[in-house]
Amino acid sequence: MADVQERIAVVARLRPAASCALVRHTSTEVVVQVPRGSDTVNNQVEEYSFSFAKVFGTEATQREVFDFVAKDLVRGALDGINCSIFAYGQTGSGKTHTICGDHQARGIIPRALNCLFNAIEGRHDGVDYSVSLSFIEVYKEVGYDLLSKDPSPGGLAHGERLFAEW
Numbered sequence: 529m530a531d532v533q534e535r536i537a538v539v540a541r542l543r544p545a546a547s548c549a550l551v552r553h554t555s556t557e558v559v560v561q562v563p564r565g566s567d568t569v570n571n572q573v574e575e576y577s578f579s580f581a582k583v584f585g586t587e588a589t590q591r592e593v594f595d596f597v598a599k600d601l602v603r604g605a606l607d608g609i610n611c612s613i614f615a616y617g618q619t620g621s622g623k624t625h626t627i628c629g630d631h632q633a634r635g636i637i638p639r640a641l642n643c644l645f646n647a648i649e650g651r652h653d654g655v656d657y658s659v660s661l662s663f664i665e666v667y668k669e670v671g672y673d674l675l676s677k678d679p680s681p682g683g684l685a686h687g688e689r690l691f692a693e694w
């Protein structure tokens with residue numbers, strides 16, 4: 529993660545209000561401010577202020593978020609450094625958009641895979657790389673194996689096996 533030395537770094541991303549508010553007929557009022565050039569989020573109504581390793585504003589692109597959050601971690605993983613990235617936030621806050629994205633605005637996972645395979649291709653170190661992946665959803669404390677061809681309701685059996693392998 530660019531310029532961040534800590535082992536755990538927390539990044540905030542503000543999402544544009546419009547699409548979600550239009551669908552849910554909720555307020556589009558912006559309640560937080562990010563002072564220019566700072567990585568602090570202020571809420572003057574509720575009078576709190578939080579600082580982060582980085583704050584991405586509503587205009588931040590998927591590429592900018594990936595470059596800051598994930599690029600170095602993916603490259604580090606090839607050198608044997610374990611890493612984990614997760615999104616946390618209330619429903620509709622943009623976790624799926626940030627982590628998965630869509631065809632027009634690819635998120636961290638497709639960009640990380642692209643970066644990973646490009647990096648492997650660019651390494652002429654005689655190492656035989658092997659890549660495997662799991663894709664699991666945990667919803668209300670039930671694990672779902674999203675890659676299973678035959679997901680049982682809840683997908684627990686396969687999900688448990690995958691968890692055990694970790």
Ligand SMILES: Nc1ncnc2c1ncn2[C@@H]1O[C@H](COP(=O)(O)OP(=O)(O)OP(=O)(O)O)[C@@H](O)[C@H]1O
Pocket residue numbers: 542543544547548586617618619620621622623624625626
């Ligand atoms: N930074 C963003 N720029 C543009 N659209 C965004 C952004 N963040 C979220 N959205 C849009 O807002 C909507 C809700 O976002 P998303 O589905 O990612 O939320 P979520 O946190 O995954 O919600 P849930 O927890 O309910 O699954 C989607 O239509 C998404 O495309």
